[in-house]
Each structure stands twice: as structure tokens, then as C-alpha cells.
Amino acid sequence: MVRDPLTRRFKHLRRRLEGRHGILAIGSFGLIVSLSSVIWLSSSDVALTQSHHQPSLLELLDQVTSGTPKQLDDASNRMRPDPPESTAWRSPLTRQCKGIDDQIRKRLVKLKSSFKQQREQIAIDPSNYGKRYSVNPWKDSIDPMPRMVVLHETANSLTSAINTFKTPHPNDHDQVSYHTLIGMNGRVVDVVDPLHRAYGAGYSAFLGEWAVTNPEFMGSVNNFALHLSLETPPDGYIGGRHHSGYTEQQYDALALVLEDWMETFRIPSEAITTHQHVDLGGERGDPRSFNWKKLQVRMAALKRLC
Template sequence: MVRDRLSRCWIGLRHRVHEHRALSLTAAAAGSLALGLLGWVLVDHVGLSHAGVRPSLMELLEQMGEEQDRPRDENSSSLSPLPPKSRSWRSPLARQCSDIDNGLRSRLNKLDARSSSWRAFVKIDPTNFGERHDKDAFGRRIDATPRVVVLHETVYSLTSALNTFMTPHPRDEDQVSYHTLVGQDGRVLDIVDPLKRAYGAGFSAFLGEWAITNKKLKGSVNNFALHLSLETPPSGANANGSHVGYTTQQYDALALVLSGWIRSFNLPPAAITTHRHVDLGGERGDPRSFDWSELQARLAALGDLCVT
């Protein structure tokens, strides 16, 4: 009789536990947690917690409260990726105060005097350029002063590049532009004001410096760079490592544009670099077949290389 009564009680209890399974599990978990906390407190109370080696439960709870109440430092460098290791840049441009080609100097000065005939400003879609930021995406102050010139090439025609820049690109990752384009015939198209930010380089850095202005994108030099692109000759409309090179007219116009930037922004000639050098993804090789000696001769003729 007793056994039957016990069996019925056990069956009833199992039935009620099954009906209130979630509540039972919660109660069991709460009981286990309570026992654990009680055990910790008792151990700590009798001195078995090795005070000085392991914090007590109350100390841990107090630490957690302090961490939650402590204001977060939005300017903490731990919130942003560290910049890449600096890659040295040895400029191909050398200091030059003598052996100036006077004929070249005369030609460039005459060309500069009639710049309105070969240089013009072209308006592009506003999604493809922006303001230079004085703070990065993490709220830290950054220097937006233009201090590096990145040389590029268009790969395809000048018209193709312009069509791209005139096309709206609402998504940040699709936006692209240069400050200036130089055509094969020496025509110069300024498309972004040098005081504004062009989107000429993606994942990039110069001398270990970049700026992250969008947390969703990697760092780049765009916030402090000036971008100039040379129109690629038809032979370069491919992924080959080289092509026939750029024209005399292009080098003349390039030198005059760079000379203006050097003087306007007090740039050292060594600040003129290439997309290939600043690119961190290892995917860019432009401007291919660039002849630094052609630029050397022209900047020397303009007096921009006689610097310390």
C-alpha cells in the first residue's frame, strides 16, 4: 500500500514537472547559482579563497560595476586599426640647381602663359568627391592638409574616365575621382578642387600614414592627397606591365600642374609618388612606363628642384 502511494506521488510529481518544464529548469538553474554563490562567499569568509591571489566575489562585482559606469574613451586608439608599417619612399627626383635646359624653360613659361587655352574645369557628380575631414571616423583630430601627390593613369581614354566620374555613385565603396586629368594631347581637365577630397586611392598609405574616415572602409591617403592621372595610350588598355609611354605634351602639362601644387601647398618634390607605391593591396601598378627623367628635366627648368 505504501509502495503504491509512493509510486502515485512520484508519477504525479513527474507529470507536474513535465507540465512546468521551463519553470522547473529555471528554478534548478537558480538553485545551482545560489549554491555556487553561497559556496564562494563561505569559502571567501573562512579565508580559503587565497585573498591577494584571487579577488573575492564582492570585489569582482564591484569591478564590473566600475567598468560599466566608466565613460568610454571615443578617442582611444584601440578602437581603430593601427596604421601599416612605414614603407620608405626614395624619390627619383633629385635636387638640381644647374644644367638647366633654357629652351625647355622658355617653352614651359610660354605654355603656362596661355594655360586658359589648354586647361579647363569640368564639373563631375558630387557623389565622387567630398570635403577633407579634420577628424577621423573615431573622432580623433587629423591633419587634412594636402601633403602628398599620387600619380595615376586612366587605363582607358580620357572620355571613359570622365563618364565614370560624371556617373552618380551613392555607395562610398564605388566612388572614384582624381583632382586633375592630363590628356595625351596635353589638355588638362581639373575635376576636383585641390582643397577637397578626391577618391583616387582605396586601401593605401604613404610613409606609414593613412586616414580612416569611414569605419566600413579601410584607411587611405585620400584625406591628405592630391591625385593626378595621365591618359593612357591605346596600347595600354590592358593589364600588361608597360605600354609605349606618355607624350611630350603630357609631360609638359604635368610639370606645370605639379609646379603649381608644389608652390601652393609648399610641397617638397619628394612628396610626389605613385599609386603603385601607396597601394597596400598589391593590385595597382600605375602609372606604367612613367619616365621620371622627363619630369626631372621639366621641374628643374621651372626651378622647383633647387631645394635643400
């Protein structure tokens, strides 16, 4: 979850950037990521509020944009992968301005009043997430702005997923995380700051776009995606293409999380997709048994489809 001061600061800068492009936009995003990092670390000994030193804009930008991360070194001699083919995505979420379910609207409004306070934040191992990059291995500028949402499922219990994320994974192939998880009872757990990169989808692309951030791997959507996972019901633990589906509480919480991200990052409903769709390996089928109609009525009630 983007904490309130950061959210307001982000929206203010986003408005100021309206109509601007290029280096200014990338630099401003770097500032936001840096501010996010400072706030995210506020629970540790390096909280900004405990220091009298206020970093300058140049210092904040330098923390994110200067230098080249180690995993991007020595990429000049490596062949660039060909860009992925563009696969069409027609969102099941359609425009809806009328026919709003008033009962659902009232329920969501009531839930929204205390939603931010009820969201939990759990720290996970740093090996399972990273920062968003503004350059690729060949030092070309890439856009790290979160601009799409990928829906997943845990394939096991919520507790199991959280324990996996807390476990160190030094091997890049084992690293995994989502930004937010939603339990079957509607419990919302934030584990990766939205301004950081969660490792939710490996070999993946959306509408022909990916970002290569490590020359050892093909590209993925992780550098510009937000990842949200729904807890799988017990009858889905054993695999299969279907299970009993997700609870009403999960769909309510999902709608409110999506509304928050759509507002903060100006993500359109058309950019909410699934792991199954972005996966280029053809191995992912989640979230199984997802009911887009249930999300449709909720997003319409929140006036996000009009």
C-alpha cells in the same frame, strides 16, 4: 585648379600661420575649405556674389568643422585599425640647380603664360568626391592639409574616365575620381577642387601615414593627397605591365600642374609619388611606363628641384 582669388587668400593665410600649430591651423584650413566650396559652387544658384549676406568667420567655420558626418557616427564601438607599416620612398626627382635644358625652360615659360586659361573645369557627380575631414571616426583631430601628390593613369581614354566620374556611384566601393587629368595632347581637365577629397586611392598609405575617415573601411591617403592622372595610350588599354608611355605634351602639362600645387600648398618634390607605391593591397601598378627623367628635366627647368 585653385582659382586665383582663392589661391592668393590661401597663400596669405598660410604665411600668417607660419610657426603656429594645433587648433588654429585646423580652423584656418576649415576656413579655406569653406571658401573653396563657395567658389566652386559659383556656377550654381548659390554663388556668393549673388547674395548680399557675407558670412562671418564663425559661420564659415561651422559649415566645415561643426558636427560629425553621418558616415563617422557610431564609431566609438568599432576597433581602430592598426597604423600601416612605413614603407620607404626615395623620390626619383633629385636636387638639380645646374645643367638646365634652356630649350625646355623656354617652352615651359611660354606654355605657362596661357596655362591657367587653357585648363578646363568639368563638374562630376557629387558621389565621387567629398570634403576633407579634420576629425577621424573617433573624433581625434587629423590634418587635412594637402601635402602629397599621387600620380595615376586612366587605364582607358580621357573621355571614358570623365564619363565614369560623371556617373553617380551610391556604393562606396565604386566611387572614384582624381583632382586633375591630363590628356595625351596635353589637355588639362580639373574635375575636383584641390581643397576637396578625391577618391583616387582606397587602401593606401604614404611613409606610414593614412587617414581613416569611414569606420567601415581601412585608411587611405585621400584626406591629405592630391591625385593626378595621365591618359593611358591606346596600347595600354588591354592591360600589361608596360605600354608605349606618355607624350611630351603630357609631361609638359604635368610639370606645370605640379608646379602650381607645389607653390600653392608648399608640397616638396619628395612628396610626389605613384599609385603603385601608396597602394597597400599590391594591386596597383600605375602609372605604368612613367619616365621620371622626363619629369626631372622639366621640374629642374621650372626651378622646383633647387
